Amino acid sequence: MKKEISCLLEAATKGRKQINTKNIFRNIGFDGDNPRLGWVNIPSWEAIKKALTGCLDIIGDRDRFVFIGMGGSINGIKTIAEFNPKSGIYCLDSLDPRALRNLRYHIKEQKKVMVIPISKSGTTKETQLLAGVFKGLWGKKSVDNFLWLTDPSSSAKLDREGWSRFHRLYIQVDKKSDIGGRFSSPHTLIFLLPLFIALRRRFGRLKAVYDEYCGLREKIAESALLTARKYERVNKAYFSIILKGLLSEGFRTWITQLFQESLGSKKKGLAVKTLVAAKHNKHNIFRPVSLGLKIEDPFVRIMSEMYYLQNFVALYAYHKKINFVNQPCVEEYKATMRSITFKDLKKMEVLDLTEVVDEARKRIKPNHKFIEIILYLYPAKSMISKVESVFKKHFRGRHIFVFVGSDWNHHSYQAAYGSKDTFFILLTRDKYAGAHFYANYEGISNNINTLKLISYATYLTIKKKSFLAAIKTNSKGEL
Incomplete structure (x- = not known):
């Protein structure tokens, strides 16, 4: 068994003090003294x-x-x-x-x-x-x-x-x-x-399904190790996860969190960005990461891809000496959330999409290779597509990502906090309407204000590389 995998398996079955001091996972696989490697072991x-x-x-x-x-x-x-x-x-x-x-x-x-x-x-x-x-x-x-x-x-x-x-x-x-x-x-x-x-x-x-998946475990770990070794000297963790025939928005977000929160803002000089695609584009800056096993059953494949990517992140972190199971920068955001109240919310500037683009032009710097637009609302797929296409049209040469908040705070804030190559555009809705079914429930307004508060706390902690505004929508909630 390869050294890295052997070290990972040892750390997953012992308490921190019982692990060999030369095993790097003793330091990078625990959140403080709390073990976080239980995912390595397959339950019976x-x-x-x-x-x-x-x-x-x-x-x-x-x-x-x-x-x-x-x-x-x-x-x-x-x-x-x-x-x-x-x-x-x-x-x-x-x-x-x-x-x-x-x-x-x-x-x-x-x-x-x-x-x-x-x-x-x-x-x-x-x-x-x-x-x-x-x-x-x-x-x-x-x-x-x-x-x-x-x-x-x-x-x-x-x-x-x-x-x-x-x-x-x-x-x-x-x-x-x-x-x-x-x-x-x-x-x-x-x-x-x-x-x-x-x-x-x-x-x-x-x-x-489970038995077939379990039977692939060793092959999956070996494949992850080969890819991690291939990129161990890479100084930018720009990875393109290849999922031919398995793309979905949920899986894309799951993968984004795994990479962004595990590796982002953890090591000085290591930039992290994650792309999920059906095939690799040889002309972009992202390096391909792919399991490479032919698996027919979609659920077996989903489980296998998840385990492969988790192993890859762990083994890549092993070579980079990165604690991949904690998220220390998130505490900055949480502390800000605790320090502000609904009374601190200020009236946001309302902009249409064209005005958002104009505002972005004024603020984006040459070092910003990426633009992330975070929508603190529940957007239709057509809205996401429109925002993405408009920004791609006006910011050619930059990579555009559109995410939905506040889930973004749970999957990408850790990486955003220390990022130097990304500009963040935080957008709330100008009017939160459409809750007729729950119109008499007083908690709805609390939910809306909390969503605004999350966007505001996010802005306060990354304000030098972001701006916050309310996006103008019509009565149907569309742009």
């Missing part, structure tokens, strides 16, 4: 089946599942839902009321709906607010409509947040807490429960 089928049986006892015959979460707690689920749109799985990670309105036709019959909020800490702001919408809508009769997924140490926090009477299960099937959010797919209930639902709750079908 028996443990998975037992955990899912516990889920079945709670969800019963419900056939509509609203998963609520942010970052690593939701993007793996989005990937499953996008590849099986008839699964009855819906994902919610936006505080914009339009996201809730989009769900209303699917949750009319409360008895058929199971809301599954996910938070390792139990206190994720957006998750608590969104779960609270359903709790407020259904009232005291909603207890059996909720199943929280959290870590063992977070149960008391959920109790304090008012969820003491509601169902909960642990994220990891082994009931540990040594897997960080962006590494929670595909080995925890965050991924396995929606996959089980997508496979029509058939244990036999799930076992076949």
Whole structure:
């Protein structure tokens, strides 16, 4: 077995003090003293089946599942839902009321709906607010409509947040807490429960998928090691993840978080940017990263790609001596969020898309190779496409990325904080409308203000390379 893989496996099975001091993962695979390499180990089928049986006892015959979460707690689920749109799985990670309105036709019959909020800490702001919408809508009769997924140490926090009477299960099937959010797919209930639902709750079908995936484990790790060694001397982590036939928005975001949060702003002089594409463009600045195994079953392939990319990040970090499991810069943003209130929100300048482009021209500097536009709203795909095409037209030669906030804060803020090659455009909606289904629920305005507050806190911490404005939209919420 190759040295790097051997070191990773050792660190994944021991406490920090028990690991050989020469093993680099002793320092880069822990968040403080908290282990974060549980994702390396594949759980037993028996443990998975037992955990899912516990889920079945709670969800019963419900056939509509609203998963609520942010970052690593939701993007793996989005990937499953996008590849099986008839699964009855819906994902919610936006505080914009339009996201809730989009769900209303699917949750009319409360008895058929199971809301599954996910938070390792139990206190994720957006998750608590969104779960609270359903709790407020259904009232005291909603207890059996909720199943929280959290870590063992977070149960008391959920109790304090008012969820003491509601169902909960642990994220990891082994009931540990040594897997960080962006590494929670595909080995925890965050991924396995929606996959089980997508496979029509058939244990036999799930076992076949899981067994095939497990059989590829060594090949996957070896492939990741070869790629990591190939790029160990590269001084810019500009990677293009090649996913021919497997592209989806959820998977793209999952991959972005894995790379941006694991590697971004961690090592002086190491620039990080992640592109996800169907094929490699030899003429751009991104270096290809591809598993290279032919796998027919789409779910086996998704799991294999996830494990491959996680191993690649870990092994690349090994050569760069980067702690890839923490996110220290996020604390700056969180501290700012705690220090401001709704009263601090100032009236934002309202700009149409042309004016946003003009403002960007004034501020962008020659060193900004990339432009990231973060939409703190729930945009239609047509809006994202229009923003992207307009910016590509006016900023030729620069790479344009369009993301949705506040999920962006969970997958890319860590990299943004120390970035010197990217300019960030933060856009809220000029009018947050369209929550007619929930018009009488007072928490909606709180959600809107929180979304604005998140955008403002983000701006305050990266203001030298960004600007914040409200984008002008019509009555339909379009540009």
